[in-house]
Every structure is written in structure tokens, then in C-alpha cells.
Amino acid sequence: MYINPAWRILTIGDGDLSFSHSLLENYHPKSLTATVFDDISSLSSKYSTTHFKQLQAQRCEVITSFDVTKKQTWGNLDKHQFDVIIFQFPLLPAFNSAKDFKQQSQNISLNTLHRRLLRRYLLNCFNEFLDPQGAQLALITSKDVKPYRQWCIEQALIINTDINYIGSMPFETDKFPGYKIRNVDRDKHVKDTEGVTYVFSRLLTTELDNKVTQPNYLHDNYCSYCRVGPFYTERDKQSHLVSKKHQKMALFEQQWLNDIK
Template sequence: MYIDPQWRILTVGDGDLSFSNALFQHHAPQHLTATIYDSLTTLQSKYGDDFHQQLLDRHCQVLTEFDITKPETWSHVSKHSFDLVIFQFPLVPGFTSKTEFNEKCGHVGINTLNRRLLRQFLINATEQLLDPTGPQLCYITSKGVKPYSEWNIEHSLILNTDINYLGEMAFDIANFPGYRIRNVDRDKHVKDTKGITYVWSPRPTKQLTQALSSQLTQLPELGNPCCHFCQAGPFTSTQHKQAHESSRKHLRMKDFEQQWLADLQTA
């Protein structure tokens, strides 16, 4: 993950605040605002207060009960005041019962709910948080395993928007000493699965700085030889392509994509 020390950065949904603390301590951005979805009381009961206090001691702004999907809850954030907004390993919390799921989600599946969350993050961050005169960057760090790998992050989130997908880069947790990837629902440390940081901006790729551009891997051009649902290919023959398109993985991903497109049409 590339960090420019001149950037003003906001972190979103940073569970125990250990990522924000490591970011500030080891990368020293010009300004850092750290946010969590939980209340301060919930933070303290789930994770303790260590990283919260360390950030306060370093004179960082820390906001609790910050919901990236609801701009009306951002009472202490100045509009258009950041260069980069980061969302680390986002995941919709689990439901305690099927009844709760049906009440809150209806017919929408978990895959679509996670895509909704990431899309709202990108739209709200670019429209409300990023300074139009700055680099205007959004980072989402995710994993290459289920369920994360089933969200088609590179292609599906910015349909019908003016946001550009710029590429991806490796996330090395060793560059953030003390960062603990937490379970979204509980006070547990999650296995440090290899992370990937995806990058978006309202600005086109050609406006990236050389320092950031050199770290990004771009998507190959879409076309018949590849399947962008599954990130598979290039296919070496018609038979190879047909075999993939009849596979269980592709049919599952195709179904997720159809559900997502239907959700966008009704949004």
C-alpha cells in the first residue's frame, strides 16, 4: 500500500483502531482522521481502549459511530477535506437469525449487500470527502478468498458512475506493525490472509503520480479471451472458454452478477 506523507487521510470502519495507529506511527501522514462504526462504549468492551488512547495522545481526530453509508452521521468531518479515504477488509456483519436477515434484507443476498456497502463507500467518499484539488483516492483492501473474491470488486462497483478503477497493489501487513485484522462481529484476530489494495478515483489513470502508478497493476483489456466475473483467462481455445463457462464457479459468479445488476436497476 502506497502512502504519501503529504496526504490528508481518513480511515473508515477501523475496528479496534490498530490500523490507524500503525498508519500514523509508521507512515506519518500530514493529517489523519480515524473512524469506527461502533460507539466508544462498544469499542471499549470489544477491544479495549489502547489504540484509541494512543491516537488521542498523538493528537489525531477519532470519530465513533461513523457510518460511511449515511453522510448525515458525519457531523465532525469537514466536506472535501481529504486526499485519501481507506476502507480495510470491509464486510457486512453477520445476522443473528434468519428472521433478522429477512427483516433487514428481504430478497437481497449477502453478496449483493457487501457490494452495496463498497459502492456506497466509493460514491460517498468521492462526492463528500475527497478534496477536488487533491489526488482524490479511495483504497479498499480486501482478500483473494471467499467471500471477498466473489464481489467482482474490479468491475462491478462503479457501474454508471464517474469513478475510475485505477488498479491494485499488494497489501503487506508487515509495513503496519501492530495492526490486527479483526473479525467484523467479535473481538478476535483474523488470519492475516494475503491482502490486495484496490484503488479508485474520479481522476483518470494518467493523472496519477509516478510513485503511485509504479506500484499499481492494471487490469488487462476486457475481451473474449477472459472472464471478468471470475478473473479467469485468457482462454487458449473455444473449448477452454466453454469449459470455464459451464463450471460451477462461473455459474455461481454469473448468478451473483445478475443479482447485482438487478439491484442496481431498482436502487
């Protein structure tokens, strides 16, 4: 992940605030506002308030009980004051039971629920948080393994919007000393699986263009949902389209398209 010290940055749902603290300590952005989903009591009981206090001591604004999908939780954030928004390893809170999941999700898959969250995040980034005169960059860092890669972050989230997928860059945890990827529901350190930072903008040209790459699977003659290809014959393509792997992804995609109608 590339960080320009001239940026005004907003971090979203930063677990124990260790990412925001490392970002501030090691990259010294022009300004930083950090947010956490938990209230201060939950933050303290799950992770401790160490990073919260360190950020406050350095006059970094921290907003607790922040839900990027609910404007009433955003406090006194001014509109359009940031250059870059960063959402690290987003994950919905776990459901208490299968019954609880069924009641709350209304039979929508977790795949679609996560896509809903990330689409709303992107829309709010550009409609509410990002300065139209600034860098206009929204970043999502996620693990490059199932089920996260099945969210199709590069393409599914921006359907029927004016937001562009710019490309991706590796996320290397060791470039952010002290950062621990937290489980959204408890004080446990999540395994440092390879991460990828996906970059979005309303601009067609951004300062990150020479720092990101576009994967081959988004090109013609590939199945971009399954990341399979290239297909050298029509038979190869048809064989993939009837495979269990593709049929599962096709169900995810159809449910998602129905959801955003």
C-alpha cells in the same frame, strides 16, 4: 500499500483503531482522521480503547458510531478535505440468525449487500470526502480469497459512475506494526490472509499509477468474474460458461445489475 506522508487521510471503520495508530506512528501523514463503526462503549468492551486514547493523545480526530453510508453519523467532518480514503477489510456485521438475515436482507445475497456497502463508500468518497484539487484516491483492502474476491471489487462497484479503477497493490500487514485485522463483531484477530489494496480515482492519471498493476483477467478473452482464461478456443470458453463456478457468478452479477438499476 504505498503511503505518501503529504496526504490528508481518512480511515473508515477501523475496528480497534490499530491500523490508524500504526499509520500515524510509522508514516506520519500530513493529517489523519480515523473512524470506527462502534460507539465508544462497544469499542471498549470488544477491543479496549487503547488505540483510541493513543490517537487522541496525538491530536488525531477519532469519530465513533461512524457509518459511511449514513451522513448523519459523520459528525462535523468538512466536505472535500481529504486526499485519500482507506477502507480496510470491509465486512458487514453478522446477522443474529437466518431469520434475522432474511428479514433484514429482503432475500438479497450477502454478495450484493457487500457490493452495496462498497459502492456507497466509493460514491461518498468522491462526492463528499475527497478534495477535487487533491490526490483523489479511494482505497479498499480486501482478502484475495472467496467470498471476498466474488464481490468483483475491480469492476462491479463503478458501473454507471465516473470513477475509474486504477489498479491494485499488495497489502503487507508487517508494514503496519501493531495492526490487527479484527472480526467486525468480536474481539478476535483475523488470520492474516493475503490482502490486496484496490485503488480508485476520478482522475485518469494518479500518483499511484506506477505502483499498481492491472490483472490479466480484466483483459479480452478472459472471464473477469471468475478470473479464468485466456480461452484459446471457442469450445474452451463455452465449456467455462456452462460450468457451476461461472453459473454461480453469473447469478451474483445479474442480481447486482438488477440492484443498481
